[in-house]
Amino acid sequence: MSSRFAATISAGTMRIQSAHGISGHLAEIGTFEGRYFIALAHTLKDGERAIGIDNFVWPDEGIKGRLEANLAKFGVADRSVVLKADSLKLRSEKILSLAPGKKVRFFHVDGEHTPEHLSNDLALASACLDERGVICLDDMLHPGYPTLGITVNAFFAHEPSLKVFCIIDREDIVGATKFMICREAAFDFYVEELMRVFPNNIWPMGADFRSGKKALVLSLDTRLADIG
Numbered sequence: 365m366s367s368r369f370a371a372t373i374s375a376g377t378m379r380i381q382s383a384h385g386i387s388g389h390l391a392e393i394g395t396f397e398g399r400y401f402i403a404l405a406h407t408l409k410d411g412e413r414a415i416g417i418d419n420f421v422w423p424d425e426g427i428k429g430r431l432e433a434n435l436a437k438f439g440v441a442d443r444s445v446v447l448k449a450d451s452l453k454l455r456s457e458k459i460l461s462l463a464p465g466k467k468v469r470f471f472h473v474d475g476e477h478t479p480e481h482l483s484n485d486l487a488l489a490s491a492c493l494d495e496r497g498v499i500c501l502d503d504m505l506h507p508g509y510p511t512l513g514i515t516v517n518a519f520f521a522h523e524p525s526l527k528v529f530c531i532i533d534r535e536d537i538v539g540a541t542k543f544m545i546c547r548e549a550a551f552d553f554y555v556e557e558l559m560r561v562f563p564n565n566i567w568p569m570g571a572d573f574r575s576g577k578k579a580l581v582l583s584l585d586t587r588l589a590d591i592g
C-alpha cells in the first residue's frame with residue numbers, strides 16, 4: 365500500500381504542477397479503497413478530474429462500494445470518475461473519454477504486477493500523459509516483486525524520452541518505493557522544484573539509472589552508509 369510519505373511527495377508534485385500552469389487529470393490503475401487516490405484528488409483544480417480504474421474483484425465484490433463511500437466521506441466524489449475494468453482490456457482513448465478536454469498530468473500505476481500487466485499499464489499511462497505530466501509507479505523496489513524494474517527498463521527501450529527523475533523511498537517494508545517518471549524535457553524542472561520543496565528529505569547520493577543525469581532520491585532517512 366502507498367505510504368503517507370509517498371502520498372506527501374506525490375501531492376507535493378501535483379501542487380508544483382498547478383503552481384507552474386501544468387493542468388490535467390489524476391488517473392490511477394489499482395484504486396482499491398482510495399487511500400492514495402483521495403489524498404491526491406484533494407490537490408485537483410477546477411475542471412480537473414480523478415479517474416479511478418480497478419477491476420474491483422479483490423478481496424471481494426464489495427470493494428467498489430467501499431471506494432465510492434470513501435470518495436463521498438472525504439469530499440471528492442464530485443470530482444471523481446470510477447471505472448470497473450481490467451486494465452489489460454482498456455485503451456487510452458477510453459480512459460481519456462472519461463473526462464474529455466484534458467490529458468492526465470499525474471498517472472499512478474498500481475495494478476497487477478505481472479510483466480504483461482505492468483508493460484500494458486505503462487503504455488496506457490504514457491499514451492494518456494500530458495507532455496509535462498508524471499507517471500508514478502508503485503512497488504518498484506518491493507522485496508516481494510524483485511523483477512518489476514526489468515519490465516520498466518524494457519519499456520524505456522521503446523520510450524527513450526521517458527526518464528525516472530525521482531525515487532520516493534520506502535517508509536517501511538510494505539509502504540514501498542515509487543518511481544516518478546517524466547519526459548526528458550521536464551526532468552530538471554521536477555528535480556529542482558522537489559529539492560526546493562523537500563530540502564530535508566534529499567538522500568545525497570541520488571540514483572544512477574545509467575541514462576545521463578542522476579535521479580533525485582527523497583527519503584525519510586537521508587543517512588549514507590556508516591562504515592564506522
Ligand SMILES: C[S@@+](CC[C@H](N)C(=O)[O-])C[C@H]1O[C@@H](n2cnc3c(N)ncnc32)[C@H](O)[C@@H]1O
Binds near residue numbers: 365396397401452475
Ligand atoms: C495494492 S492495490 C492498490 C492500492 C492503492 N493504489 C493504494 O495505494 O491504496 C492493487 C489494486 O490493483 C487492482 N488490480 C489488479 N489487477 C488489475 C487489473 N488487471 N485491472 C485493474 N485493476 C487491477 C486490484 O483490484 C487492487 O485493488
